[in-house]
Amino acid sequence: MSPLHATVAPDHRQSRTNIGEPRVRREQEAQQQQTLRPRLRVVDDSNLRLGARRRRVRLLGVIAIVVVVASLFGLAALHAVLIQGQVRVDTLTKQVAEEQANYQLLRRKVAELESPQRVVDEAVGRLGMIKPERVNYLTPPAGAVIDANTQLSPPGSSSNLERPWATIKPYLGVGS
Amino acid sequence: MGDNQALLGCWFVSTVLPPPSRTSRQTPRQRVGSPPRSSKQPQQLRTRPKQSQQLRTRPTQPRRQQSGFDRHPGHASSLRAGDPAKRLVALLVIVLLVFLAIAIRTAYLQVISPDAYVAAGIEQRLTPIDLPADRGSIFDRNGDELAMSVPSKTVVADPLLVAHPVEAAAFLAPLLELDPAALEADMRAKGRFVYLKRQMTSDMGERVEAAFKELTLDAKGSPKNDHPLKGVSIRDEPTRVRPAGDLGRSLLGGVDPDGKGYSGLEAQYDKALLGMPGQLLIERDRDGNTIAAGEQRLSPAVRGQDLVLTIDRSLQYEVERALSDAIASSQAKGAMAVVMNPRTGEVLSMANMRAGKDGNPPVSAGSNSALVSTFEPGSVNKIITIAAALEEGVYKSIDVLTVPDSLQVSVHSFTDHDPHEPMPWTLGDILSKSSNVGTIMVAQEVGAKTVDDYLRKFGLSSFTGLGFPKESRGSMLDLSEWTGTSIGSIPIGQGVAVNAMQMLGAFNIIANDGVAIAPKLVKTTVDSQGVENPTAIVEGKRIISEKTANEVVRMLSRAVAEGTGDKAQIDRYTVAGKTGTARKPSETSRGYVEGAYMASFAGFVPAENPELSAIVVIDEPVGGFYGGQVAAPVFAQISQYALRLLRIPPPSNVAADAPR
Numbered sequence: 001m002s003p004l005h006a007t008v009a010p011d012h013r014q015s016r017t018n019i020g021e022p023r024v025r026r027e028q029e030a031q032q033q034q035t036l037r038p039r040l041r042v043v044d045d046s047n048l049r050l051g052a053r054r055r056r057v058r059l060l061g062v063i064a065i066v067v068v069v070a071s072l073f074g075l076a077a078l079h080a081v082l083i084q085g086q087v088r089v090d091t092l093t094k095q096v097a098e099e100q101a102n103y104q105l106l107r108r109k110v111a112e113l114e115s116p117q118r119v120v121d122e123a124v125g126r127l128g129m130i131k132p133e134r135v136n137y138l139t140p141p142a143g144a145v146i147d148a149n150t151q152l153s154p155p156g157s158s159s160n161l162e163r164p165w166a167t168i169k170p171y172l173g174v175g176s
Numbered sequence: 177m178g179d180n181q182a183l184l185g186c187w188f189v190s191t192v193l194p195p196p197s198r199t200s201r202q203t204p205r206q207r208v209g210s211p212p213r214s215s216k217q218p219q220q221l222r223t224r225p226k227q228s229q230q231l232r233t234r235p236t237q238p239r240r241q242q243s244g245f246d247r248h249p250g251h252a253s254s255l256r257a258g259d260p261a262k263r264l265v266a267l268l269v270i271v272l273l274v275f276l277a278i279a280i281r282t283a284y285l286q287v288i289s290p291d292a293y294v295a296a297g298i299e300q301r302l303t304p305i306d307l308p309a310d311r312g313s314i315f316d317r318n319g320d321e322l323a324m325s326v327p328s329k330t331v332v333a334d335p336l337l338v339a340h341p342v343e344a345a346a347f348l349a350p351l352l353e354l355d356p357a358a359l360e361a362d363m364r365a366k367g368r369f370v371y372l373k374r375q376m377t378s379d380m381g382e383r384v385e386a387a388f389k390e391l392t393l394d395a396k397g398s399p400k401n402d403h404p405l406k407g408v409s410i411r412d413e414p415t416r417v418r419p420a421g422d423l424g425r426s427l428l429g430g431v432d433p434d435g436k437g438y439s440g441l442e443a444q445y446d447k448a449l450l451g452m453p454g455q456l457l458i459e460r461d462r463d464g465n466t467i468a469a470g471e472q473r474l475s476p477a478v479r480g481q482d483l484v485l486t487i488d489r490s491l492q493y494e495v496e497r498a499l500s501d502a503i504a505s506s507q508a509k510g511a512m513a514v515v516m517n518p519r520t521g522e523v524l525s526m527a528n529m530r531a532g533k534d535g536n537p538p539v540s541a542g543s544n545s546a547l548v549s550t551f552e553p554g555s556v557n558k559i560i561t562i563a564a565a566l567e568e569g570v571y572k573s574i575d576v577l578t579v580p581d582s583l584q585v586s587v588h589s590f591t592d593h594d595p596h597e598p599m600p601w602t603l604g605d606i607l608s609k610s611s612n613v614g615t616i617m618v619a620q621e622v623g624a625k626t627v628d629d630y631l632r633k634f635g636l637s638s639f640t641g642l643g644f645p646k647e648s649r650g651s652m653l654d655l656s657e658w659t660g661t662s663i664g665s666i667p668i669g670q671g672v673a674v675n676a677m678q679m680l681g682a683f684n685i686i687a688n689d690g691v692a693i694a695p696k697l698v699k700t701t702v703d704s705q706g707v708e709n710p711t712a713i714v715e716g717k718r719i720i721s722e723k724t725a726n727e728v729v730r731m732l733s734r735a736v737a738e739g740t741g742d743k744a745q746i747d748r749y750t751v752a753g754k755t756g757t758a759r760k761p762s763e764t765s766r767g768y769v770e771g772a773y774m775a776s777f778a779g780f781v782p783a784e785n786p787e788l789s790a791i792v793v794i795d796e797p798v799g800g801f802y803g804g805q806v807a808a809p810v811f812a813q814i815s816q817y818a819l820r821l822l823r824i825p826p827p828s829n830v831a832a833d834a835p836r
Contacts, residue, residue: 079468086468101327101412105378111321111419116493135816137748137826 302471303460308414309451311435312480314428314442316489317524317699321419323428323442325435328415329381331372337407338363344404347391348372351384363407372408374433375415385410416442422540424492426528427697429544429645440544441483441697443645448701451480481709482702486522491515494817499529499792500538502810506775506797507531510538512546513810514676515818518684518780518789521693521714524818526677547644550651550673551774551793554758554803555610555740557631557669559728560682561619562603564630567724570622573731576600579614586660590616590668604731608739610755612668619667627667628655633719634682634692636674641694641714650674669758680791683778686732687752687786690725691716733783736808744777744808746816748826752786753779753811755803760796772796777807781815784827788818 112118123129285293314323331352338344345360352359352373362370376384388410392403416431418424429440437446454477459470499511510530516523528541543549565571580598582591592611599605606614619627632638637652651673653662665671677695685692694714701709732752735741740755756776759768775797780789792807792814800806818824 082468086466090466104324104326107321108324108326108417108419111324114320115420115423116490117421117423120493135747135820 301459301467302457305456305458307454307456307475307477308435309453309477310414310479311416311431311451312449312482312702314449314483314485316485316487316492317522318488319484320489322424322485322487322489323416323418323431325414325416327412328375328378329385329410330374330376330413331384331408331410333363333370333372333408334368335363335365335370335407336368339402339406340404344406344408347387347404348384348408351387352376352380375413381410420489420493423489423496424487424527425540426542426544427487427526439645441485441644444643445481445483445698445701448481449483451704452478454478479704481704483698484700484702484708486517486524486696486699487526488524488821491814491818491821492525492527494821495525495527495814496529496540498810498813498817499527502792502794502806503529503531503538506794506799506801506806508794508797508806510541510545510795511793511810512541512549512676512795513790513792513814514546514680515788515790515814516680516684516695518687518693518786521684521696522699523677523695523697524788524822525814526697543646544644546676547640547642547647548675550648550675551776551795552672552758552761553669553674553679554756554774554776555612555615555669556679556683556754556756556776556778556791556803557672557674558607558610558615558667559686559732559754560630560634560636561615561622561627561667562607562731563634563686563720563724563728564626565603565618565622566727567630567720568622568626571603571618573603573727576602577606577614577617579606579611579617581613583613583616583664585616585664588661588664590664604734607728607731607754608735610735610740615667616664619663624658624663625655627663628652628658631666631672634685635678636672636682638678640675640677640681642677642697644697648675650678669756676791676793679776679778680789683753683780683791684789685719686725686728687780687789688716688725689722690720691718729783729786732779736779740802740804741777741779741808743804744779744811744815746781746812746819749781749815749819750783750827751779751781751812751815752783753777753808755808757802757804773801775801775803775805775807777803777811779811781819782824782827787824788815788822790814790818 120129311325313321313325316322331348333344341360341363344363345356348354349356349359354373359372362372373380373384388405391405392400394400413433414435415433416435418428427440429437429442429444431437431442435450437443437449442449454475455473456475457471457473459467459472461467495513495515499513502508503511508531510528512528513525514523514527515525526544526546528543528545529538530541532539566573571577577600578598579592579601581594581596582589584590590612592609592613601609601611601614603618605611606618631652637650639647639649653666653671658666662671681692681695693716696711698711700711703709729752732754733750735755736744736751736753741751741753744751744753744755754777756774756778758774758776760772760774761767762769773796775794776792778789778791780786790811792810794803794806794810797806819826
């Protein structure tokens with residue numbers, strides 16, 4: 001209940017019971033009460049509420065601006081990171097292609113170095129290899145046992161190197 | 177569209193919008209929509225003349241001057257009082273019209289006909305990058321590269337964009353080692369694309385690339401707008417190389433600059449080797465940089481399959497070297513040889529050499545003569561007649577025939593190499609002495625039809641099954657076409673044409689206990705994931721009985737041990753084989769070329785358990801022209817190396833010190 005109502009609203013029940021009391025006394029009491037109690041008035045808080053609302057709006061506005069600006073900066077930063085990442089991806093892709101090409105060229109070089117013609121040329125020309133007049137066979141003594149650790153390729157194979165293709169293939173080129 | 181908008185904008189600014197005023201900060205809307213001016217507004221009205229003065233500077237001013245506003249200044253204020261409303265209406269109408277036009281145009285572009293613009297947009301942003309599929313490599317049986325694709329650089333030009341053809345040609349000619357005039361002509365050619373130099377060597381490619389960068393990029397590495405090489409560019413292009421040079425060239429074949437096989441195994445397995453090209457669609461900006469988080473669509477290229485041949489690179493080299501030596505020593509036109517495993521049908525080496533021009537060393541032949549060319553086999557063919565006689569029970573190995581040194585067959589008299597008295601020879605003797613007369617006598621007993629049947633059963637006049645491009649099936653007369661002398665000539669290997677592979681196939685049947693095994697050049701293919709797909713094994717087909725085959729093996733062993741093929745002997749191994757010397761038919765007329773022979777030797781080793789078979793054919797040797805003289809030694813040389821390379825031990829029953 002507001003102070004205004006407390007001061008002006010009469011107590012009807014009390015007024016009915018005090019009907020016989022002297023009117024002067026009631027007036028005196030009323031006068032006395034008026035002198036003791038401060039003069040009250042209804043406060044107009046519309047300005048306060050308007051101010052509070054403005055502050056809230058301002059705050060919200062500031063927050064919104066901050067959020068928008070932060071979002072924009074965030075987006076810009078994200079975009080920058082994306083571009084940096086893309087540049088890095090492009091660089092790495094280019095590097096992979098270059099290394100792949102380099103690998104192929106090295107494969108070629110190895111194959112050329114291993115080619116029989118080059119090996120023979122080197123052996124004859126540089127190291128002085130000569131062809132034997134006849135091949136001498138050594139016959140192992142009867143009952144000779146071959147060391148179990150000796151790796152011999154099966155007859156019919158000119159190489160004892162067994163390379164699994166599945167391990168070689170991934171290095172042979174892109175697209176596999 | 178853009179120009180229209182610009183014009184509309186100018187007109188809008190000059191006609192509709194009020195001119196800017198220094199005295200009033202009211203917006204046009206406020207001025208137009210304000211109530212009739214009160215007496216407090218003359219100042220604003222007084223500003224109007226100033227505004228109209230400003231308007232005079234605009235292009236529309238001359239029309240205004242003609243409209244009478246300035247000619248009747250007294251009426252100016254009353255007329256201007258209606259302007260805002262008219263302007264408002266005009267503005268609204270114009271804005272509505274503009275928006276309507278925009279809406280219609282937007283609807284047309286977005287709904288009715290968006291395709292062209294969508295395509296244009298995509299074309300502007302999306303850059304398709306072709307991803308060429310690497311052509312598969314060709315390996316020997318041990319995984320050593322025989323043919324492979326490597327990246328290389330190619331210089332191309334867009335003649336439409338070439339701005340300085342003379343300067344560009346002068347700059348590029350020494351780098352590309354080309355004639356400047358030819359280069360300039362290429363750059364002035366019609367069309368949008370021309371190759372200037374394809375698939376440069378790595379050294380040349382590096383030099384050209386460095387020179388390009390120096391000329392086309394500025395100090396910061398950015399491309400220059402104008403430079404002498406405008407319209408010329410370098411692109412990557414794979415090139416096919418054979419790391420071992422011409423080794424096995426005729427067998428491997430060739431690949432054209434576009435990566436398509438045109439001969440040999442490269443052509444035969446072109447589809448498998450080629451792979452599947454891919455494409456990368458990528459969004460790029462004006463400078464060619466990839467747009468981050470842009471669209472990317474990748475269809476990866478699938479590398480072609482690799483071929484793993486049955487060929488052994490080292491043996492191939494040794495065979496080619498042996499043939500070269502033989503050509504050089506016998507002054508022959510050429511030579512060919514095939515080495516196989518008779519048990520598996522694997523071809524270990526297939527070499528074709530020809531004499532070099534002008535006294536130069538022999539070189540690798542362009543075509544794979546061992547499969548593509550045919551020759552009359554001569555005496556090596558006799559084993560089929562002997563095997564037929566044994567298999568059909570016409571003769572036993574111990575039967576003795578009285579063999580004279582000459583025999584008249586129809587109109588032709590056939591003779592043996594050396595004159596001799598009539599001799600009591602077994603089939604083994606006939607074979608080891610390579611008696612023409614004895615073989616013809618056996619054939620006459622066997623009968624023409626049976627001889628013809630066995631020749632065909634042994635694979636003559638049939639494709640080998642290798643599927644090699646341009647393979648020849650040889651030629652044989654149909655039985656109905658045989659003449660009176662055919663029963664004399666065909667059993668001794670004249671009047672019938674075979675390729676070297678076919679003849680060796682016949683010997684393989686003998687070596688393989690009478691079972692024919694299909695020859696094999698490709699051991700396996702390896703797909704892009706490294707999965708091996710071995711070549712299907714074809715079931716062997718029995719041609720003659722094992723007993724007959726073993727009897728022929730013994731006869732062939734004798735032929736080498738004490739017969740015409742003694743130069744094919746290999747220390748500590750038993751060689752079974754047969755020599756052959758046949759006259760060369762004339763290519764221009766009927767009959768044979770005088771003094772031209774094909775010398776051959778075919779056999780296998782060890783005779784007890786054959787693991788290696790080979791045929792050597794020398795084309796037109798000069799001087800000694802017999803197979804036993806020029807071909808048998810080459811067989812021995814090749815086989816000796818192959819036995820060592822393939823680690824095939826000598827039979828244990830051969831004494832180490834036994835004279836061979």
